[in-house]
Amino acid sequence: MYMHFARKESTDKVYDLAVIGAGPAGSLAAALAARAGLSVIMFEQKKHPRTKICGGFLSGRAISLLPQDLELLSLQYEPVYQISVIKNRTPNTYNSKSRLGLVLKRDKLDQLLAEYAVRTGVKLKENETVESVQTVKPDGNNKDLYLLKSTKNKDVNIFANYLIVADGVNSNNAGKVGLPGKHSFYGWGLSKVINMESPVAETGTLKFYPLPFLGGMGWSFSGPKWTNHGVGGITGKKHLKKAYPKLFASDFEANPEDEKPNTWPLPFLGPLKKNAKYNSIVIGDAAGLVEPFSGEGLYNSFKSAHLAISAILKSMAKIDSQVAAAEIYNPLFRKHFYRAFIKTLPGAALLHARSIMAPSTLPSQIAALMGNSLWFNETFDLSSIGTDGLLVKDIGN
Ligand SMILES: Cc1cc2nc3c(=O)[nH]c(=O)nc-3n(C[C@H](O)[C@H](O)[C@H](O)COP(=O)(O)OP(=O)(O)OC[C@H]3O[C@@H](n4cnc5c(N)ncnc54)[C@H](O)[C@@H]3O)c2cc1C
Missing domain, CATH: 3.50.50.60 (FAD/NAD(P)-binding domain)
Incomplete structure (x- = not known):
């Protein structure tokens, strides 16, 4: 109109x-x-x-689309080199030679x-x-x-x-x-930042907890002085609210008065x-x-x-x-x-x-997904759309 x-x-x-x-x-x-x-x-x-x-995880592929003079590394961050998928309390771990991304606030x-x-x-x-x-x-x-x-x-x-x-x-x-x-339809995420070194924290590692029947996963991402715990999936908030305390019972034991995790849609x-x-x-x-x-x-x-x-x-x-x-x-x-x-x-x-x-093969697949190299990932070439002149490729370690 x-x-x-x-x-x-x-x-x-x-x-x-x-x-x-x-x-x-x-x-x-x-x-x-x-x-x-x-x-x-x-x-x-x-x-x-x-x-x-x-x-709070910024992947390598996301970083590659940011301008160099952003001074990203002036923020507090934790570089990530390891992905761990925990199934039945057993960790399956993948170590990467290159940095997979940063955990930040x-x-x-x-x-x-x-x-x-x-x-x-x-x-x-x-x-x-x-x-x-x-x-x-x-x-x-x-x-x-x-x-x-x-x-x-x-x-x-x-x-x-x-x-x-x-x-x-x-x-x-x-x-x-x-x-x-x-x-009209989206997934949900619940997450909470714990301002301390959590009992399950491991800096430099992204930990995932598969919840395939909820169409999602739990996660524990640790920064220098905090840990971000969360669960996400497509079956709705109710199921996720039940899954969270099962995965992260220690959050509630340590600080029972603490706020509950907050929810937000994932479209x-x-x-x-x-x-x-x-x-x-x-x-x-x-x-x-x-x-x-x-x-x-x-x-x-x-x-x-x-x-x-x-x-x-x-x-x-x-x-x-x-x-x-x-x-x-x-x-x-x-x-x-x-x-x-x-x-x-x-x-x-x-x-x-x-x-x-x-599950033992999943960590390397998650790393490949975030590195844009799985069979279904699209190669996104900035030079083909003309905005690459505004960026430089390397922002250091
Ligand atoms: C639980 C959870 C965990 C996640 N974890 C990750 C992760 O680890 N890594 C990752 O890559 N992604 C993650 N995501 C997804 C990521 O957070 C979003 O994709 C991202 O925030 C999208 O950015 P945006 O700028 O589009 O929107 P937003 O970040 O939502 O920004 C929109 C902005 O618009 C403003 N706004 C709204 N309406 C108006 C208005 N009328 N006038 C003026 N301003 C307005 C809002 O205040 C807001 O600042 C996660 C999402 C959830 C829910």
Whole structure:
């Protein structure tokens, strides 16, 4: 539904790009766009550092999509070289020669990414919830624009040529630009950070506890002074709430008064949906891009950010012929998410079967999944989409 709009030339600024949500997906997309020379405004309803329920594991493949000058290693982190799958109390362990990723605190990672976006020139509006988004045709403009209003500044009109919706799994902004809104089916994760060296902690190792009948797994990931315990799966919160204390009874014995683990959805069916229309693109959890076997979401959040900025830059280069970003993004999305997902589903089922039939082989398979080298993993080549110039390959050890 388009609306004619009288824009006040003096006060109403038109940004090249507006981003809703400064989580990892939104902040990376905003930063990539600003580094390419676009004027970018980004809204975040909370203030960083804000809590986000997460296991806190950043895989090697996710790291490879981050800019080198992000100074990721300035955060407190634990490098991971080992994966252990525990079945019937027996650990099956895989040792890797190369680093598989980092365990870190999500609030700190997200804050670093948002601050990085600001350093690249993004105007970040924190504590500002976007409450309305419309497609408008301002008088005298030959192009439709996005008009955003936030709860804090209801009288201020923010216009943008392009829009990225990165407002997480409970997205209520995608629907406002005519794209599928909230997800109807997703998995759940429950997790809790214990600020001490836990009795089952082993730094440098990711521990997994297969729960194949819940379509998921439990985990124990240890950072330098904390351990993240959790369970995830697709059968619903009730089953997971029962599984958690069975796996991590010591959490409750040590501190019986402690808070219970918090729950958060894991949306993974997004590749089956359409995620771009005209010049708006939905990315990250808002687009439902979590990996179905492991629950890893950061890699696909970053991947969708790269694809979205690539499409926007190409659309801007074709400004005279008015090629909308969606015309470029939708085929990219089909290639890099839809087709990849169709192969990933049987891959996830096989990995669950392996956890029952041959658990000793699962750790190396999980390492390969996170290293992007299983048969169903897609090789994602940034140079083919044109955003690799913003990155360097090695961020050290
Ligand atoms: C229990 C659990 C464990 C997980 N563990 C891992 C893991 O170890 N590794 C991994 O890779 N992935 C993990 N994930 C998945 C990962 O957390 C998500 O995929 C990731 O957070 C997606 O990032 P995002 O930027 O899309 O969304 P989010 O991180 O949810 O960010 C969205 C942002 O938008 C803001 N926002 C929302 N609405 C508005 C609005 N109207 N206006 C302004 N701002 C708004 C929110 O405040 C938020 O900051 C886990 C998920 C769960 C639930």
